[in-house]
Amino acid sequence: MWKELLSTAFYRAIFTxxxxxxxxxFFGLGSVLDWxxxxxxxxxxxxxxxxxxTAVQIxxxxxxxxVNPAVTVAFLLGSRVSLVRTVCYVVAQLAGGIVGAAILxxxxxxxxxGVLGISKVKVNVSSGQAVAVELILTLQLxxxxxxxxxxxxxxxxPAVMIGISVALGHLxxxxxxxxxxxxxxxxxxxxxxxxFLHQWVFWVGPLxxxxxxxxxxxxxxxxxxxxxxxxxxxxxxxxxxTEGDQQxxxxxxxxxxxxx
Numbered sequence: 001m002w003k004e005l006l007s008t009a010f011y012r013a014i015f016t017x018x019x020x021x022x023x024x025x026f027f028g029l030g031s032v033l034d035w036x037x038x039x040x041x042x043x044x045x046x047x048x049x050x051x052x053x054t055a056v057q058i059x060x061x062x063x064x065x066x067v068n069p070a071v072t073v074a075f076l077l078g079s080r081v082s083l084v085r086t087v088c089y090v091v092a093q094l095a096g097g098i099v100g101a102a103i104l105x106x107x108x109x110x111x112x113x114g115v116l117g118i119s120k121v122k123v124n125v126s127s128g129q130a131v132a133v134e135l136i137l138t139l140q141l142x143x144x145x146x147x148x149x150x151x152x153x154x155x156x157x158p159a160v161m162i163g164i165s166v167a168l169g170h171l172x173x174x175x176x177x178x179x180x181x182x183x184x185x186x187x188x189x190x191x192x193x194x195x196f197l198h199q200w201v202f203w204v205g206p207l208x209x210x211x212x213x214x215x216x217x218x219x220x221x222x223x224x225x226x227x228x229x230x231x232x233x234x235x236x237x238x239x240x241x242t243e244g245d246q247q248x249x250x251x252x253x254x255x256x257x258x259x260x
Contacts, residue, residue, distance in 0.1 A: 004082060013063035013085075014092045020059035020067045021096030025188045026104050027051040032117035032178070033108060045170035048179075053163030060158060064149070068182040069093050070210035074142045077214040097188030105192050119178045119186035121198045130198070133176040134205025135212070137169040141181050142213035143221075153222065181206055 004010050031039050031047035039047070052067070059065035064081070066072045069090045076086040105116055121130040144165035148158040166181070173179030180186045186202035 004084060009062075010085070010088075014088050016059045016062040017066060017089050018092040018096040018099075020055040020063070020065060021093045021184050022100035022103070023058070024051045024055040024067050024182075025097045025100030025185055027054075028185060029101060029104050029117035029189060030108075033112050034114035035112055041171065041174050044174065045167040048170050049163040049167035052166040053159040056159040056162050063089070065158070065162075066145075067093065067184075068141075068206075069184055070138050070182065070206040071142055071145050073207060074145070074210040074214040077211060078146070078218040093184040094187055097184035097186075098191050099188075101188035101192045115195060116189040116193050117178070118189045118193055118195055119180040119199070119202045121177055121201060122175065125176050127198065127201060130177045130201045131205040131208070133173060134180060134201060135209040137173045137179060138181045138206040138209030139213045139216075141165045141169055142210045143217055146213070146217040146222075150222070177201065177205075181209075183207070 028048045028051045031044045055067045056065040059067060064075070066075065066089055072081065072086050072089045072093070075081045076083065081089070101116060105113060108116075121127065125133075141162075144161055145158075147153065148156060148161035169181050170179045173181070180202040183203050183206055186199060190196050190199050
């Protein structure tokens, strides 16, 4: 854990998550404001698609491009990120969501801001139905994250595939919950506008969907039989050396000198 905390790359990754989430929230919310010619559902879905793809492309090599607390929690349960990285990522994503929403609020005319695209449960949709819909929407998104970022199995661009998954969620979820799938996307405008009605729905639904997606992918669809010690080391922020790394180390100059 301490080795991870003392790494420059670790803090670069945290800042990248903050920046990418702010960009995603700014452009995504910008597509649902109350302009005289209100964007159609298709326009909103395409905008969120492009915003997600752009954010992932920006953050991919620096942080893994989670840009979503639900995705980070799913990766933690799949033993792909450490606990300390998970906590820092979530904090950075929530902060990015607030900053993205705040900038949009500042540059938008007062009569256009409305509720700043805040996530809300639509009329005639119960809280239970809203949670179920958010669960399903996030389930498919997180499964797409796992599949498209799996270096051993992915055949396409993660940015493109994740963007498509986000658009898919918006095309259906818009009618039920304005489609969140991302607690940071909902939390940002809620903090800026001070409106928190039904906001628990946009935490419970996505996080539950993320947990189920992690279980489905890692233990049923593509089971990874890592030894328990290796999974535990990842959660602690310690990377075990592979056999190849051990062989390279054994052939290194310091190692050979030590043998002599």
